Structure formats: structure tokens, C-alpha cells
Amino acid sequence: xxxxxxxxxxxxxxxxxxxxxxxxxxxxxxxxxxxxxxxxxxxxxxxxxxxxxxxxxxxxxxxxxxxxxxxxxxxxxxxxxxxxxxxxxxxxxxxxxxxxxxxxxxxxxxxxxxxxxxxxxxxxxxxxxxxxxxxxxxxxxxxxxxxxxxxxxxxxxxxxxxxxxxxxxxxxxxxxxxxxxxxxxxxxxxxxxxxxxxxxxxxxxxxxxxxxxxxxxxxxxxxxxxxxxxxxxxxxxxxxxxxxxxxxxxxxxxxxxxxxxxxxxxxxxxxxxxxxxxxxxxxxxxxxxxxxxxxxxxxxxxxxxxxxxxxxxxxxxxxxxxxxxxxxxxxxxxxxxxxxxxxxxxxxxxxxxxxxxxxxxxxxxxxxxxxxxxxxxxxxxxxxxxxxxxxxxxxxxxxxxxxxxxxxxxxxxxxxxxxxxxxxxxxxxxxxxxxxxxxxxxxxxxxxxxxxxxxxxxxxxxxxxxxxxxxxxxxxxxxxxxxxxxxx
Amino acid sequence: xxxxxxxxxxxxxxxxxxxxxxxxxxxxxxxxxxxxxxxxxxxxxxxxxxxxxxxxxxxxxxxxxxxxxxxxxxxxxxxxxxxxxxxxxxxxxxxxxxxxxxxxxxxxxxxxxxxxxxxxxxxxxxxxxxxxxxxxxxxxxxxxxxxxxxxxxxxxxxxxxxxxxxxxxxxxxxxxxxxxxxxxxxxxxxxxxxxxxxxxxxxxxxxxxxxxxxxxxxxxxxxxxxxxxxxx
Numbered sequence: 001x002x003x004x005x006x007x008x009x010x011x012x013x014x015x016x017x018x019x020x021x022x023x024x025x026x027x028x029x030x031x032x033x034x035x036x037x038x039x040x041x042x043x044x045x046x047x048x049x050x051x052x053x054x055x056x057x058x059x060x061x062x063x064x065x066x067x068x069x070x071x072x073x074x075x076x077x078x079x080x081x082x083x084x085x086x087x088x089x090x091x092x093x094x095x096x097x098x099x100x101x102x103x104x105x106x107x108x109x110x111x112x113x114x115x116x117x118x119x120x121x122x123x124x125x126x127x128x129x130x131x132x133x134x135x136x137x138x139x140x141x142x143x144x145x146x147x148x149x150x151x152x153x154x155x156x157x158x159x160x161x162x163x164x165x166x167x168x169x170x171x172x173x174x175x176x177x178x179x180x181x182x183x184x185x186x187x188x189x190x191x192x193x194x195x196x197x198x199x200x201x202x203x204x205x206x207x208x209x210x211x212x213x214x215x216x217x218x219x220x221x222x223x224x225x226x227x228x229x230x231x232x233x234x235x236x237x238x239x240x241x242x243x244x245x246x247x248x249x250x251x252x253x254x255x256x257x258x259x260x261x262x263x264x265x266x267x268x269x270x271x272x273x274x275x276x277x278x279x280x281x282x283x284x285x286x287x288x289x290x291x292x293x294x295x296x297x298x299x300x301x302x303x304x305x306x307x308x309x310x311x312x313x314x315x316x317x318x319x320x321x322x323x324x325x326x327x328x329x330x331x332x333x334x335x336x337x338x339x340x341x342x343x344x345x346x347x348x349x350x351x352x353x354x355x356x357x358x359x360x361x362x363x364x365x366x367x368x369x370x371x372x373x374x375x376x377x378x379x380x381x382x383x384x385x386x387x388x389x390x391x392x393x394x395x396x397x398x399x400x401x402x403x404x405x406x407x408x409x410x411x412x413x414x415x416x417x418x419x420x421x422x423x424x425x426x427x428x429x430x431x432x433x434x435x436x437x438x439x440x441x442x443x444x445x446x447x448x449x450x451x452x453x454x455x456x457x458x459x460x461x462x463x464x465x466x467x468x469x470x471x472x473x474x475x476x477x478x479x480x481x482x483x484x485x486x487x488x
Numbered sequence: 489x490x491x492x493x494x495x496x497x498x499x500x501x502x503x504x505x506x507x508x509x510x511x512x513x514x515x516x517x518x519x520x521x522x523x524x525x526x527x528x529x530x531x532x533x534x535x536x537x538x539x540x541x542x543x544x545x546x547x548x549x550x551x552x553x554x555x556x557x558x559x560x561x562x563x564x565x566x567x568x569x570x571x572x573x574x575x576x577x578x579x580x581x582x583x584x585x586x587x588x589x590x591x592x593x594x595x596x597x598x599x600x601x602x603x604x605x606x607x608x609x610x611x612x613x614x615x616x617x618x619x620x621x622x623x624x625x626x627x628x629x630x631x632x633x634x635x636x637x638x639x640x641x642x643x644x645x646x647x648x649x650x651x652x653x654x655x656x657x658x659x660x661x662x663x664x665x666x667x668x669x670x671x672x673x674x675x676x677x678x679x680x681x682x683x684x685x686x687x688x689x690x691x692x693x694x695x696x697x698x699x700x701x702x703x704x705x706x707x708x709x710x711x712x713x714x715x716x717x718x719x720x
Contacts, residue, residue, distance in 0.1 A: 017663070018662060018663045018664075018665065018666070021663060021665060021666045022665035022666075025665055025666065025669050335651050335652045335654070335670055336663075336666055336670075339666060339669050339670065340666060371541075372658075372659065372662055372663065373663065373666075374656070374659070375619070375652050375654060375655065375656025375657075375659045375667075375670075376539060376619070376656060376657075376659075377619035377623070377652035377656070378619055378620070378622075378623035378624060379619075379623070379650075379651075379652070381623070382623055392580075395538060395539055395541070395577075398539070398540060398541030399541045399542075399543045400541075401541055402540070402541035402542055402543075403541075403543075413540075413658075414542075417536075417537060417540060417542045417545060418545070420536070420537070420545075421537060421542070421545035421548065421549065423531075424500065424531040424532040424534075424549055424552075425531070425548065425549075425552065426529075426531070427528060427529045427530065427531055430500070430503075430531045430532075434503070434504050437504065438504075449702050451703075456661060459660070459661035459662075459664045460660060460661060460664075460699070462664055462668070463664065463667070463668035463671065463699075463700070463703065464668070464671065464696065464699030464700050464702070464703050465698075465699045465702035465703045466695075466699060467505055467506075467695070467698065467699075469504055469505055470505075470507055470508075472507060473503050473504055473507050474498045474502060474503040474507035474509075474510035474511065475498075475503055475526070475528070476507075477507055477510075477511060478510075478514075478526045478528075479528075482511075482514060482526060483526075
């Protein structure tokens with residue numbers, strides 16, 4: 001049986017983006033939460049990026065490093081494996097989600113535990129690790145506050161950095177009060193929705209888990225080929241607990257996370273916190289190199305995951321999406337994300353980066369509406385710390401979607417596009433169609449505007465008026481008056 | 489000094505729905521002593537096809553553009569998104585536009601070196617910087633400098649000016665609910681300025697914003713920069 005690439009990246013049964021977005025737009029609570037949260041992070045990011053005089057040079061350097069790593073990925077991955085092995089770690093290779101889940105499940109079972117603590121990680125979301133472990137009778141406990149909220153609510157993350165961005169504090173209070181007791185230490189009686197009280201409840205609930213867990217699972221922000229050092233960047237300290245307390249540590253990372261040398265971190269550790277949380281320096285940056293005798297986990301495993309990345313690398317335009325460092329700046333500046341929220345994208349990778357990454361990881365035919373979920377306004381490209389030209393990749397993927405569909409029966413849109421291209425092929429034809437459109441437009445006009453168009457035009461006049469085409473086009477005016485110098 | 493010779497690329501949209509803008513560009517450029525031509529074979533730069541994924545059709549239209557404008561030193565267009573298409577996307581399609589293409593405000597400020605074009609427009613005006621003018625062409629404050637020099641014009645700052653109006657070409661149809669939600673916010677922002685006129689550099693964005701204002705029963709008119717600069 002062949003396994004589809006990029007298994008687990010999308011949630012099965014999600015509606016196409018336009019419908020999902022339409023539903024989300026109807027949720028005024030969600031929109032208010034998102035507007036508030038994205039605006040706050042957006043402003044913070046702008047303030048702290050403006051402080052650095054070499055911000056543009058840092059972005060250029062980051063793009064160049066990522067480009068270098070991608071161009072020689074085969075070499076750097078093997079070098080990483082050698083470095084990690086030399087330092088006492090064990091490296092595993094996983095082609096897809098199933099292989100990765102099997103490897104991690106086997107390792108947890110070998111350690112003889114039924115509960116693992118987790119550092120927030122996109123890649124474990126991508127492979128559906130928690131569900132895969134649950135199927136083997138292993139509980140995976142999310143220790144990041146927002147991930148815990150998502151997990152307790154049996155919910156899905158809706159933002160890369162702030163996965164519970166769609167929840168407000170009252171919803172979280174209710175969730176903690178109802179659900180914490182099912183998984184361990186209950187929430188304190190009479191819990192309020194004060195953020196400090198909520199954080200304290202989570203701290204107490206999680207403390208038990210940290211102290212008893214035998215295995216931790218993490219992702220990785222970066223892994224350094226020349227030293228074998230793995231880097232996790234987080235804000236709450238929960239990651240540091242997971243990485244240092246349990247005797248066994250299993251880290252899984254997408255193969256695109258490798259950086260050639262330790263010095264490259266100089267660039268990324270400046271870019272990442274400023275782009276993602278709007279902080280000058282990241283609060284908890286944990287780095288470890290294999291195993292250190294007598295200190296921290298004595299059993300370290302690194303799982304290298306492909307899951308559609310090699311296929312993405314093969315596309316000369318699309319591959320730049322692999323440079324993503326998951327900062328989520330593009331989500332926070334995106335006018336579409338701000339109004340739709342993450343769930344509408346139907347993928348663990350939402351927003352502009354999700355719209356270019358998801359279709360590549362799973363095949364454009366499985367996420368055909370995502371490349372169209374953008375006005376191409378370009379705010380994402382400006383915000384991206386590694387200069388991924390998201391609008392360029394979006395139009396590139398749109399072309400791939402159209403190309404695939406062209407080989408089937410041309411749909412109504414393709415027919416309209418073909419007709420339009422024919423009309424534009426000659427000024428004479430265009431004049432004729434303009435004449436017809438003017439006639440038709442004036443017939444449809446009511447009190448100077450067109451309020452209702454037939455057929456596909458309803459998509460326009462559902463929410464807006466259309467001006468009535470004037471009786472004389474520009475080219476008609478030019479033929480008659482324009483060539484006279486001073487004709488005004 | 490010899491007169492500057494320019495070809496006007498009016499764009500398919502302005503040609504059909506906003507011919508006044510083309511006439512304003514001609515008026516303005518002639519007033520500034522340019523010799524204006526209108527290559528009669530011109531139709532469309534192919535932006536809609538390119539952005540919608542129809543690359544073969546876009547490439548045919550790009551090649552046609554290059555033929556239609558061959559031999560002209562400078563092309564002026566009242567559309568940043570079309571100028572961006574020609575400058576940035578023609579290369580992806582393997583087409584050399586041949587001529588140097590300028591968006592109107594770039595041409596006025598950078599090539600002709602004028603900011604005060606002698607316009608008179610005694611109205612309260614708010615300015616929406618279109619996404620492609622901001623982030624593809626990076627026209628910066630050129631349009632605001634031009635508007636600032638118009639006699640009698642009172643500028644009203646637009647809140648959240650740099651957020652997209654939600655047009656996005658076929659996005660407005662394919663993702664109509666999202667497009668309308670973005671438009672509703674833009675319409676509300678425009679309303680809050682108490683401006684008489686909303687000005688932008690691109691009639692495609694004004695088609696969206698104007699359509700939203702009209703549907704909302706707003707008295708605010710939309711006007712292309714060229715139409716304000718040609719007024720006296």
C-alpha cells in the first residue's frame with residue numbers, strides 16, 4: 001500500500017477554504033479574539049524589528065543560509081547524523097508520519113513508560129503523534145500552556161505560535177475547571193479567569209507531570225550539522241523541564257531544520273524572537289549536543305522526518321517554503337488569516353505559510369483552494385524573516401492547480417479565462433466586447449449603478465455595486481479626440 | 489530641451505470602466521509638456537490570468553504587450569498592479585517588456601521631477617495606498633507628496649491605511665465572503681475620515697472600495713490620483 005506524502009498535514013473532512021472562511025467570519029467572538037491578538041503581536045513585532053539597523057541584512061543572511069542548507073541538504077543531514085552519533089545520540093530516519101510514529105512509539109515502549117511529556121512542536125502535530133501514541137495506550141501530555149488548552153478542549157491548534165488564539169480567558173477557565181481533573185491534578189477550586197491564576201493552575205497541573213515522566217518528546221527549531229547541537233526555543237520554561245528532567249528524550253524534526261554551522265544561530269536567534277513574539281531575546285533557548293554523562297537525559301534519540309519535504313525541495317520555486325522557521329509573523333500580518341483564523345485552512349500549518357507549505361507537502365490536488373486564499377497583498381513577504389516570497393509561491397502553486405485541472409474537463413472558470421484571453425488577443429475584439437458590455441451594463445443599471453449581475457457576476461454584486469460602463473471607452477475617446485495635441 | 493515622449497498603457501479596466509482616468513493622464517502629461525502616444529493595439533497585460541494561474545494565456549498577453557509597446561522609451565500606466573505585473577512577473581513568463589514601464593506617480597516624481605502639477609481640488613481627500621503600490625513598486629510617499637501640493641486639497645488620514653481592501657482580482661469572486669469582510673472594514677475606515685473623496689492609484693482597488701461605498705449608501709466618491717491631479 002502506498003502512503004500519501006505529507007500524511008497528517010491536513011485534517012480530513014475539512015471544507016474547502018472559501019466555505020470554511022465563510023463559517024469562521026460568522027463567529028464574532030473568534031473574530032474579536034483574533035483581531036485583538038494579531039494586532040498586539042503585529043505592533044510589538046514592528047517596534048522591535050525597527051530597532052535593528054541591520055534587520056534587512058539579517059533577513060538576507062538568513063535566506064542565504066537556508067538556501068545553502070537546502071542546496072546541500074543530503075550532505076548536511078549525513079553530517080548531522082555523524083555529529084549526533086559521535087556525541088552519544090541515536091539518529092532515526094522516517095519517510096513519513098507512519099514511520100515516525102512507529103519509531104517514537106517503539107522507543108517509548110522500550111523505555112517502559114505509559115506517559116510522555118511534550119514540548120510544543122509543529123512537527124508532532126503534523127504527524128498526529130498524540131493520536132498514534134494513544135492508539136498504543138500511551139498518554140502524551142502537552143506542557144506548553146496554549147497546547148495544553150487545545151489538548152484539554154480536544155481541539156485543534158489555530159496558530160503556529162499561539163495555538164489557542166481562538167480561545168478567550170473565560171473559555172479557558174471553564175475548560176481547566178472541567179477537564180484538568182480527568183488527566184491529573186485538578187484545577188484549584190473557585191478558579192478565576194485572571195491570566196495569572198490560569199497560568200498558576202497550569203503550572204501546578206504540569207509540575208506533577210514533569211517530575212514523574214520517564215520520556216519527553218520535543219521538536220527542534222534548529223539542528224546544527226557540524227556540532228550535532230539541537231536547539232529548542234520557547235517562552236515558558238516547560239520545554240527546559242522536558243528536555244532536562246526525564247531520562248529519555250526523543251526529538252523529531254523535519255529534515256529542513258538543519259543548519260550548516262553553529263555560527264548560523266547568530267542570525268536566527270536574532271530573527272526568530274523578534275519576528276514571532278516581538279521579543280528582543282528569547283526567554284528559554286535550550287541547546288544540547290547528544291548526551292552529557294551525569295547531566296540531563298542519558299538516552300537521546302533524533303528522528304529526521306521527510307513527510308513530503310523531499311518532493312517540495314524538487315520544486316525550484318516552491319522549495320523556498322522549506323526555509324520557514326515557524327515564527328508566524330506572516331499569520332499576524334495577513335488580513336485573510338486575521339479574519340478567518342487558523343482552522344479555516346484545514347491544516348496544522350495555517351495562514352500564508354500554510355497556504356504555500358500544505359499543498360506542497362501533501363500535493364496540490366489535496367489542498368487546491370489554499371493557494372487561492374490570498375489577495376496577494378504581499379504583507380507576508382515583507383514580514384518574513386527569511387524572505388520567503390509567499391506571493392510568488394502562491395501564484396506558482398495556482399498555476400500548478402490550473403495545470404492539473406486543465407488536463408481534466410475545463411471548468412466554468414477555465415472557460416471564462418480562455419474567452420477573456422481570446423478577447424484580449426486583439427484590440428478589435430476587445431472593442432467589440434467593450435461595446436457589448438457597455439450596452440449590457442447600461443441595461444442592468446439602476447440609478448447609476450449595477451446592483452445585480454447575472455451568473456458568476458453575482459459573486460461581485462452580492463456585496464458591492466458595479467459602476468455602469470461609460471458610453472465611450474478610453475480608446476474610443478482617443479480615436480476621436482485624443483490625438484489632437486492639447487485635446488483634453 | 490526636447491519633449492519627453494511617452495506611451496500610455498491605459499489598462500483594460502480603466503479603458504472600459506474608468507476612461508476618465510486615461511483622459512486625465514493624457515491631460516496631465518501634456519500639461520507637463522510630454523508627447524503622449526496611445527499604441528492602438530494594446531489590450532491587457534495578463535495580470536488577471538497570471539494571478540489566477542493561467543500562465544500560458546498570461547504569457548501570450550505579455551508577449552502581445554511587448555509587441556504593442558516595442559520602440560517606446562517610456563510607458564506610463566495609471567496602475568501599480570499592472571506596472572508590477574510587467575516589471576516583476578513578465579520575467580517569470582520569460583517575456584522582456586522592452587520598454588521601461590512607470591506607474592504614474594513614479595513617472596511624475598522620478599522622471600519629470602515634479603510634485604506640484606498645478607492642480608486645484610478644494611475637497612477633503614483620504615488616500616488608500618494600494619498593496620502593490622506599497623509592497624511591489626514601493627512608491628512610498630510619492631502619491632502623498634503629489635496630493636499635498638494640490639491647491640485647496642485637505643488630506644484626511646485613513647486608519648489602517650495599509651491593510652488590503654480585499655479585491656485581489658478573482659479572489660473577490662472565489663472568496664467573496666472574505667473579500668466582503670475585508671471591504672467592510674475598509675469602508676468603515678473610509679467613513680471615519682469624513683472625507684469627500686477616497687483616492688488611490690489603482691482603479692481595480694477603487695472598483696472594490698467604490699462598490700462597497702456605493703452599496704453602503706456612503707456619499708464618499710472614489711477617484712484615481714490622476715483625476716485629482718488633472719483637476720484645476
